[in-house]
Amino acid sequence: MCGIAGLYYSATPKPVDPARIQAMADAQAHRGPDGSGVWTAPGVGLGHRRLSIIDVAGSPQPMSSADQALTVTYNGEIYNFIELRTELQALGAHFVTGGDTEVLLHGWTAWGPAMLGRLNGMFAFALHDSRRQCLFMARDRLGVKPLHYVELSDGGLAFASELKGLLAHPLLRREPDIRAVEDYMAFGYVPDDACLVAGVKKLPAGHSLLIERGKSVPAPSRWWGVDFSRRATGSVKALEEELVSRMRDAVRSRLVSDVPLGAFLSGGVDSSAVVALMAEASSKAVRTCTIGFDEAGHDERAYARQIAERFATDHRERVVAADDFALIDTLVAAFDEPFADASALATYRVCELARENVTVALSGDGADEALAGYRRYKFQAAEERVRALLPVTMRASVFGKLGGIYPKADWAPRAFRAKTTLLALAEDGAEAYARSVGVTTPTLRAMLFSTEAKRALGGHRAEDRYIRAMRDAPARDAIDRAQYADFQHWLPGDILTKTDRTSMAVSLEAREPLLDYRFVEFAASLPVSMRLRGGQGKWLMKKAMERYLPKDILYRPKMGFVTPISAWFRGPLAGEAGALAKSRLLSQMFDTRTIERIATEHRAGRAEHGRTLWQLMMLERSMQRLFG
Template sequence: MCAIAGLFYPATPKPVDPARITAMTDVMAHRGPDGSGVWTAPGVGLGHRRLSIIDLAGGAQPMASADGALTVTFNGEIYNFAQVRAELEERGAQFATNSDTEVLLHGWQAWGPALLDRLNGMFAFALHDARAQSLFLARDRLGVKPLHYVELSDGGVAFASELKGLVAHPLLRRSVDPAAIEDFMALGYVPDDACIVAGVRKLAAGHYLHLQRGKAIPAPARWWDVDFSRRARGSVRDLQAELTEHLRAAVRSRMVADVPLGAFLSGGVDSSAVVALMAEASGQAVKTCTIGFDETGYDERSHAQAIADRFATDHRVRTVAADDFALIDTLAHAFDEPFADASALATYRVCELAREQVTVALSGDGADEALAGYRRYRFHRAEERVRGLLPEHLRASVFGTLGGWYPKADWAPQQFRAKTTLLALGDSGGAAYARSVGVTSPALRIALYADGMRRGLGAYRGEDRYIATMASAPARDGLDAAQYADFKHWLPGDILTKVDRTSMAVSLEAREPLLDHRLIEFAATLPASLRIRGGQGKWLMKKAMEPWLPRDILYRPKMGFVTPVSAWFRGRLSGEAAGLARSPILATWFDPKAIERLASDHTLARAEHGRTLWQLLMLDRALGRMFV
């Protein structure tokens, strides 16, 4: 795993100072502590920081073709590089290294952009073609690896793995995009189609950008998408067997490394499945690690230990306090943009633990999105059935009225919080689902914003992208559309950003076998009844794993990394909550008095605003680092 950065001048080949590229890569040294390199030519410069994983002696970058016509800087892993290499060698290609990077050079010579279709991996790379006078930027199908880019005032296009790499360039104009603040307050992260720094863009998952000298900067082109509009045929037994083989292949392909390898083990279905299949494929004990909490309601150590015992793994556990919020500033630095998924604290800790013994760790991320594992999918599917029973105007009238009348009861058990459900039934499926994945409601955000922020935003709302994506999704039903939207927004913006930044912060490569694109493409064709059945999400995956995992692991309630931020703001962080109203940074966009009331209502337990306070705290810290 690595960091990449560079510059390209589309209009005219201006000289590129190597020191400028070095500065952009050096601020990302945590992503690649094992080596660095810079290459420049008229109008172009490429930089690289290396975390050595494959071909430790021969994979230095930027890497050039034998004739010097092509140069590439690459972040990621190509899991099927041996197969692609064999195909290229049959065509006459001669390789000088054993690295997956060289496959990109020969692959470009053979197929051009169609090379991407042959790759199975996680990647972001920049490839310069001297003959065509072009720079080709590409990102993997699901967006596992990040890539930011911006057009500078001198006409150059700069790119970098992390935002801090662009900020290191002196011509980047640092100003906040207010729409990105709205996006963050709505969703808890700045999505992949936005950036907190105005003018900066993120190359979308499954897209490439082909810059050519003498031509205008084009829009990125999509080279892959997931399709929920088709349905697989076959018996449950046959589909279960096919899913099992996809799972096996995905795990085995991600076990190739020339450095120590292990796995995160939470004791949930997904990480347990990955560990089980790793143990099946490995001749040695799998190295696993678990983070435990000193508070019973948040602790899964016993479940993880049961799996470790079952598969005789080399297991390590570390316990952290439930009020382990000492990483706030560390995370603000790692993420650059504001990021309010508080489980990043625990994810950082488990990455930290893993890095003590391994350089590569497999995770269980992705199965919830692919196979409908989140509880919100079950709720959405049930609500969609009800919506189908009544005409839209009648639903809006009946359920909207009941929802407005029903009292809000944040204090009550989930099954008694009917207000949210009634309002959701009165709205469209897209609008209701967008609210379900959100953090701070539109009404509360508007109440918190300063007058100028409200006027500037106008009718724009962060949830709009979800509604639009679901409306145009290649989908057969509402569940399909919700999962598709999560693949476009939630997965790259939250889950994969969290894993990438926390793992790279400690120079650990995290791999997600359950996001193998072949597995994702197959899962998208499964009938909804095989994704959700009998109140169980990921139903077919759980059936497939029954030969490996005990039922009390497969069918216990999902827990995940839960962080008690609400309790923190009524305890040791109560002073931080009150201090948010005095922040000169937040005062640019928020009403200090509104924040003061919000903090007071929460700390005195008059209302529940823990997640919004956490958002404001992380926004304040992130903007303070980036813009002050």
């Protein structure tokens, strides 16, 4: 895994200072501590930081073709590179390295942009073609690997894996985008179609960008998207066998490595399934690692240990304190933009533990999105059944009024939050789902933002992107639409950003076999009843894995780690909560009296505002680094 950076001048081929490219790459040294490289030519410069995984001694980057016409800087892994090498050799290609990077050079020569459809992997790369006078950038189907870019005042386009790579360029104007603040306050992360630094863009998952000399920078082009409109046919048994086959292929393809490899093991269904299939495919004991917590209600070590013993893994575990807030500044530095998913603390710790013994770790990320594993899908399905029984006007009248008078109970599990459910039933399904994936409600955001900030937003509302995605989804069912929207926003913006930044912060490569695009495409084609049945998400996967895993692993309630944020802001972080209202940066966008009020109410126990205070604190610290 690596970090990439570069500059491209499409209008006129201005000279590029290699030192500037080096600085942009070195800002991401944690992504590639094993080597670095810079290549420049008139109007273009490419930089690279390398974490050696395949062909450790060879494959330096940036890499050029034999005739020097093509040069690429690349971050990722192409899991089918050996098959592609064979195919390209049959077309006359001559390879001089043993890694996967060179496949991009020969693939571009043979197929041009169409080569993307042949790649199975996680990647972000930039390829310069001196003959065609262009720069081609692309990102993998699901958005596992990041790529940021920005047009500069001198006519150049700068790009980098992480925002900090762009921040190393002196011409980047550091101004906050108020719309991204709205998005962050709504979801707890800055989505991939936004950036806290105005003008910076993220190449969307499954998109490419072709910039030609003498032409302006176009909009990215989509080259892949998940399709929920098709339906697989066959018996439950046949689909079950196909699902296991696709999972097995996905895991095995991700075991190729020239450095030590292991897996995260939480004791949940997804990571346990990955470990089971790794053990099946490996002649050696699989290396696994688990983080435990000093709060018994959230400690899954016993379940992880059960799986480790079942498959005779080389298992390591470590206990961390639930009040592990000392990591806050480390995470702020790793993410650049504010990120309020508090599970990032635990993810960082398990990556840190894994890196002590391995350089590559497989995770179970992706199964919940692909196979409707989140509880919110179950609620959405139930609410849609009720919506279908009553006309819109009656629902708005009856449920809206009931929801308005019902007492608020955010502290309770959603199944018992009648106010939330009643208000959701009064709304359109897409509107209700968009709110359900949020953190801070539109009502509270309206109270928090200052009059000037609301004017600057110009009607921009974070939830609208979710609603558009659901209404435009290639789908047949409400659950299809919800999953599709999560693939567009939640997965790349939260889950994959969290895994990428925390793993790369400790120079660890994380691989997600359950996000193999062939597995995802198959899962999206399954009838909804095979994804979600009887209140059980991932129904077919759990049934299929009964041959590998005990039922108390497959069918136990999700536990997960719940960071005690609320307690922190009434205890060790109470001072932080009080100081938020005095922040110069926050006062430029928010009503400080409202911040002071919610901090006071929370500290006194009169109201529950822990998540909002956490969001504001992470935003303030990120803004200090970016704009302070």
